[in-house]
Amino acid sequence: MPDPYSLALEYAEKHPEGFTLGELCQKSGVEKNLCKKLRGEFISSGIFTELGDTRDDMWGTDQHVYTISFNGKSQLLSHRMTDLTSAIVALTVIMLIGLGVQIWFAFEQTNYAKIQSIPERIYQAQQLQTAIAFCEENPESKKSGVFEIATGNPTPCTLILEKYRPSRDELGLLIETFLPALNNSR
Numbered sequence: 001m002p003d004p005y006s007l008a009l010e011y012a013e014k015h016p017e018g019f020t021l022g023e024l025c026q027k028s029g030v031e032k033n034l035c036k037k038l039r040g041e042f043i044s045s046g047i048f049t050e051l052g053d054t055r056d057d058m059w060g061t062d063q064h065v066y067t068i069s070f071n072g073k074s075q076l077l078s079h080r081m082t083d084l085t086s087a088i089v090a091l092t093v094i095m096l097i098g099l100g101v102q103i104w105f106a107f108e109q110t111n112y113a114k115i116q117s118i119p120e121r122i123y124q125a126q127q128l129q130t131a132i133a134f135c136e137e138n139p140e141s142k143k144s145g146v147f148e149i150a151t152g153n154p155t156p157c158t159l160i161l162e163k164y165r166p167s168r169d170e171l172g173l174l175i176e177t178f179l180p181a182l183n184n185s186r
Contacts, residue, residue, distance in 0.1 A: 003079065004034050005079070006079045007028050008024060008028050008030050008035070008038055009068065009075060009076040009079065010028070011024055012024065012047075012048065012068035013068055016067060016068070018053060018065040019066060019067075020063040020064065020066070021063065021066065022063055024039075025039075042072070043066075046071045047068070047071055048066040048067065048068060048072060049066065049067055049072075050064050050066055051064075051065045051067055127146060128164065130145060131144040131145045131146040131155075131157075132160060132164050132165060134157070135158075135160045135161050136161070136165070139158065140157065140158070142154065142157075143156075144156065144157045146160060
């Protein structure tokens with residue numbers, strides 16, 4: 001619900017030619033009882049300036065005509081700035097919540113992609129193990145069953161064995177490292 005104070009100031013700004021307090025209360029959308037209460041505040045605080053004119057309205061004859069003063073325009077701008085600040089705060093909070101939701105969805109999507117790629121990675125590992133076993137039996141073969149990603153050409157067994165089978169030196173180092181540990185555990 002709009003603030004009655006702001007409604008009255010908005011009405012006054014839209015009618016720079018002047019208005020009576022009866023017109024203000026009747027046409028601004030402010031309830032009559034509240035308008036009577038605000039009337040005294042507006043006049044005593046200098047928000048309205050009394051013009052020299054009078055006219056008849058629903059409150060009687062020869063009612064004074066008022067217009068919004070500089071102080072009233074300052075009050076109106078202050079209310080508008082407060083409303084805009086509140087709107088900016090609300091939008092910022094909504095934006096931050098939206099950002100948090102986006103980040104959460106990104107993490108979830110990444111996790112789902114990892115889960116979806118597990119069968120493919122298992123299949124690739126099995127294909128590589130099959131190629132290594134084949135290449136150990138046929139080291140001179142030009143077709144290992146694995147293909148190069150960049151060219152799509154079959155990978156030769158020599159490259160597969162060189163890349164994926166540990167060398168004798170690496171195996172010897174591995175045995176020397178773990179054999180004493182195994183002997184000590186008995």
